[in-house]
Amino acid sequence: MELGNCSESYPGTLPAGDTATLTLNSSCLSETNELTVTVGGDLSADAPAPQVAVVAEHTAASNQTVEYAGDAWSERYNVSKTWASSRSDARLVIPFASEVVSIRDVEFRTDSSSWTGTSNYELDGTTLTVDLGSVDAGETTRVRVNGSRVRVENGSITVTSPTIAGNTLDSEFRIDSWSDSSYIAVGGSASGEFVHHLVSESWTSPSESVVVEAGGQQRIYAPKAPEGGTARARTIPVEVQPENDVRVSVTDPTQPSFEVGPASTSGDAYDVVYHDTVTGDTYRLVSETRDGYVIDEATASSPVTFTDPEDDTELLSIVKANETTGSAGGGGGGGGGAAPAEVRRAGGLTSSPLVVGPLGVALVLGAFVVARRTRIPIWATAPASVVAFVVVLETLAPGTVSDVVRRLGVEVASGIGQVSSALILAGGAVALWGVYRVVKRFTRKDQVALTLRRGPDMDPLFIPGLDVSDLGMKLVQTGGIGAFILVAGRMLRRAKDSRPIFGLRGQFSQ
Numbered sequence: 001m002e003l004g005n006c007s008e009s010y011p012g013t014l015p016a017g018d019t020a021t022l023t024l025n026s027s028c029l030s031e032t033n034e035l036t037v038t039v040g041g042d043l044s045a046d047a048p049a050p051q052v053a054v055v056a057e058h059t060a061a062s063n064q065t066v067e068y069a070g071d072a073w074s075e076r077y078n079v080s081k082t083w084a085s086s087r088s089d090a091r092l093v094i095p096f097a098s099e100v101v102s103i104r105d106v107e108f109r110t111d112s113s114s115w116t117g118t119s120n121y122e123l124d125g126t127t128l129t130v131d132l133g134s135v136d137a138g139e140t141t142r143v144r145v146n147g148s149r150v151r152v153e154n155g156s157i158t159v160t161s162p163t164i165a166g167n168t169l170d171s172e173f174r175i176d177s178w179s180d181s182s183y184i185a186v187g188g189s190a191s192g193e194f195v196h197h198l199v200s201e202s203w204t205s206p207s208e209s210v211v212v213e214a215g216g217q218q219r220i221y222a223p224k225a226p227e228g229g230t231a232r233a234r235t236i237p238v239e240v241q242p243e244n245d246v247r248v249s250v251t252d253p254t255q256p257s258f259e260v261g262p263a264s265t266s267g268d269a270y271d272v273v274y275h276d277t278v279t280g281d282t283y284r285l286v287s288e289t290r291d292g293y294v295i296d297e298a299t300a301s302s303p304v305t306f307t308d309p310e311d312d313t314e315l316l317s318i319v320k321a322n323e324t325t326g327s328a329g330g331g332g333g334g335g336g337g338a339a340p341a342e343v344r345r346a347g348g349l350t351s352s353p354l355v356v357g358p359l360g361v362a363l364v365l366g367a368f369v370v371a372r373r374t375r376i377p378i379w380a381t382a383p384a385s386v387v388a389f390v391v392v393l394e395t396l397a398p399g400t401v402s403d404v405v406r407r408l409g410v411e412v413a414s415g416i417g418q419v420s421s422a423l424i425l426a427g428g429a430v431a432l433w434g435v436y437r438v439v440k441r442f443t444r445k446d447q448v449a450l451t452l453r454r455g456p457d458m459d460p461l462f463i464p465g466l467d468v469s470d471l472g473m474k475l476v477q478t479g480g481i482g483a484f485i486l487v488a489g490r491m492l493r494r495a496k497d498s499r500p501i502f503g504l505r506g507q508f509s510q
Helices: 353-373 378-396 402-416 421-442 469-477 481-495
Strands: 063-071 074-082 087-095 102-110 121-124 127-135 140-148 151-153 156-161 170-177 183-186 195-199 209-213 218-221 230-236 238-242 245-252 257-262 270-274 282-287 293-299 304-308 314-320
Touching: 074 087, 087 140, 102 121, 102 127, 127 140, 195 209, 195 218, 195 238, 195 245, 209 238, 238 245, 270 314, 282 304, 293 304
Parallel strands: none
Antiparallel strands: 063 074, 074 140, 087 127, 102 140, 121 127, 151 183, 156 170, 170 230, 183 218, 195 230, 209 218, 209 245, 238 270, 245 257, 257 314, 270 304, 282 293, 282 314
16 A cells, blocks of 8 residues: 555455555645555466455544535535644635536635635636635634536626536526626536527517537527516527537527527538437438528437538528428427428429429520520520529529529638739729620621610610710700711611611600
8 A cells, every 4th residue: 555655565365354454654645645555466367356445544634524515507615624733824625516617706704703705716627726814723614605607797697496417407597687788608517518598588579699609608698688587598409519609599499490690700600419319310400591491411320410501590490301390299209200201492383393494494495586586696695594594493402503602602702801902903804804805706886876865855766786875965956967867877888788777766856
């Protein structure tokens, strides 16, 4: 047996049922002590494993009692100690059973004196050290500490109905002081990683939400909560793990359904971890905002993890792959299984392939017919074809195009923020030059238009193509009809074999 630098041993074999006593001197003790017991020695390979029961006792330098009470949001200690000798710098060290984020209060008293609050303490992780100052031999010091696993900023609350430690969070609290900037910071409790929400609020039109940070910390906001109001804090078996932070509002804790949106940053990807699963079953993260569009799907390995590429504000639900996202009756388990159903899409005629497909074909054919019957170039029908294709694809598979465009927009916006103004201007100039070349390639010089106006009440005179209405107005207003005829004749001569169409609307007066 070894204790620090001291050791004692028992020679020979101790028969079963017999006891032996080994004593070490108190000088072997230090501030931190470790007792090591070794049995067996040199044994043959086929010898049974040696074992011995040990009862370790020591004479206490002081008498001490500890009372402990804990719930989901707090831990409380009441320590009483009678000192065997006088000390000038007495300290009390309390190791909390779990992580605490703040100390609500520390009080102490000596012998029969009254309780007095003190700020002479230090919290380092889960260890609290209280400085007690000088104590005399035989003096009894009592210390009571209230450690909190939550922290209230810009306000204060009183827990009126705590949750027993180890149980699912269901704590009632009363608001003593509050403002729109107040919040409850959670994260130290056993279920601190789960998404928190409030229920049974005593005030009207509650609008609570929780901001979840990348490290798992959560801040519960209740902007409409009045002083004296009460509510219960609960969790759902869901974790949200963002790149930076997101704002979450629970709408249905039994589904579960919850709204996710940006907090201080936007465009973040985030993971959703669902714990209430059956290993081997397949689950889906669906968007109720987009009519049941499946964002991600995964098979549970207790738990299951989904990924949403960005934090656009939308209502999400978690469902089994063979269940609908609609309500199936009251909460809780039981009842028959829901009938298998496909993921919901937008309702109405526009969701049917038999309607959307022919509409897209009709749009493309119509564009070609219009192009052939007018002077619109055939190449101009390409945009109509692209639009028809996009509409059909997005209707039959919601999100196929819109998600790509949205993600591309986020990436472009992010990239533009890192590009200098000079490069942006240069890129714009190149784009304009490209547009000019395309227009020049697919148009002819005879495709011009003059819009002439005679006074404010007259209809315009149109020649398809180029719009020079200001010049036409000045010609007419000054009586320059002859000049206009000369310009039109010049245009007709340059057109050669082309057959421009002139349309005259309105009338001229002297």
